[in-house]
Amino acid sequence: MHRDREVWGHDAGEFNPLRFRDGAARAAAAAGIPHALLSFSIGPRSCIGQGFAMLEAKAAMAAMLRGLSFRVSPGYVHAPVDLITLKPKFGLPVIVRLLDA
Template sequence: MNLFLLETLRLYSPVPLIRRWTRTPVQLGDITVPEDTLVTIPIATIHRDREVWGDDAGEFRPERFDGGGGKSLSALLAFSMGPRACIGQNFAMVETKATVAAILQRFRLALSPDYVHAPTDVITLRPKYGMPMIVSGVDGL
């Protein structure tokens, strides 16, 4: 389930970008970003960058995080990184795993044929037209 969640966060990070002010000049490759500059970090773009994730960057492949993650985990910015990272990251991951496990033990879920894939950014990333689901009980419940 952890691989599934990490790959979901990579492709559909709740926050598509973050902004940070530089306190000192910062060298980014061949570019020097001056002090007191607002830098926008496009998480959604980085998470689909073929140079970072490979030619299949647009595909859902949870196994890309198997084996420790290495470079993949350092490029995953769903909760930001470093001293400004989300302090609720570990809690969010544990809570999500527990919730998904509880739901999957009790129900079978399928996307409705009425679903239209249209992610939209309204503070956080969400389905523009909702996510209609077909829910049925698991056999024996």
């Protein structure tokens, strides 16, 4: 199912991270089948390690991010849009720099 061309398109067998830029659930829903991506399965028989895997991913991300500094770009234009939650209308350009070791 993860490589089904009818669900994911002609490039179903290729690594395309842009497919998941809005999250895995939205990518699967956009494909027309909400549960087309079954990394951990769903329901009562879902993967017992899902919670651990997500926690491990967050810990790895935190470890990578602690060596970086973030600053809003000087070209940022503040224009919030109310779509259930507030979001920046034109995105949020950020300057990322390595912290000195």
